[in-house]
Amino acid sequence: MLNQDYWLTEFISISRILKNAPARYGRSFLHVEQDENDLTYFVMYQLDVLRRAIQDLHAYLDRKAAETREVQASLARGHKxxxxxxxxxxxxxxxxxxxxxxxxxxxxxxxxxxxxxxxxxxxxxxxxxxxxxxxxxxxxxxxxxxxxxxxxxxx
Missing domain, CATH: 1.10.10.10 (Winged helix-like DNA-binding domain superfamily/Winged helix DNA-binding domain)
Known part of the structure; x- marks a missing residue:
């Protein structure tokens, strides 16, 4: 995706998601093998991983934006x-x-x-x-x- 200039993927981390559910990753391969190498299972699993990683990125950005707003409000109030x-x-x-x-x-x-x-x-x-x-x-x-x-x- 990075090679195709989807720059936002630089900030998406799938490794944590894969690490937390290694069995699901393995099952996606097993389903492919059991269904005459139909990659649909693996592709669907990977798309779900990407969706979750994007949700995690949005949650992180929301937290950082809230933190920035809080700091700006604190500065505006003259905190410190x-x-x-x-x-x-x-x-x-x-x-x-x-x-x-x-x-x-x-x-x-x-x-x-x-x-x-x-x-x-x-x-x-x-x-x-x-x-x-x-x-x-x-x-x-x-x-x-x-x-x-x-x-x-x-x-």
């Missing part, structure tokens, strides 16, 4: 207080993009502020434990803390 609009925008983005990296230059450009203001924003978020500083060549970058959403919710 003292965030400026630039920091709220960065934290909102970071909750949805856990692999994102933020630099002083990128933060300054995105919010049209001077480098010192951007640096202060990022260092404050680092000091609060919401961003982790990493070295990228000669410059510093900040990445979202691994448990950023839970920290923002106050868990």
């Amino acid at each position: 207080g003292g965030f400026n609009a630039r920091q709220i925008a960065l934290l909102t983005h970071a909750t949805g993009h856990p692999a994102a990296e933020y630099t002083v230059a990128s933060h300054a450009a995105n919010h049209q502020v001077v480098l010192q203001t951007a640096r202060t924003d990022l260092r404050e978020l680092e000091h609060r434990g919401l961003l982790d500083k990493v070295r990228r060549g000669r410059a510093d970058a900040w990445v979202p803390a691994g448990d950023l959403a839970s920290r923002l919710r106050g868990d």
Whole structure:
């Protein structure tokens, strides 16, 4: 499916479903062998596995969307207080993009502020434990803390 540009299949995992019911997988082969190699049984089983995997993906996306909404609502209410609009925008983005990296230059450009203001924003978020500083060549970058959403919710 990936070779045919069904890009969403990259995010579908069938291995857990197959692992949880190995007997059903085996029975699908047995039915094929017992019915003159009619692959209908195997195809139907695989389609059911794909359906369940897609349902799992939808459930995961729903959980992540709810988590993002909860964090955004928490930030909007001023939970943990003292965030400026630039920091709220960065934290909102970071909750949805856990692999994102933020630099002083990128933060300054995105919010049209001077480098010192951007640096202060990022260092404050680092000091609060919401961003982790990493070295990228000669410059510093900040990445979202691994448990950023839970920290923002106050868990």
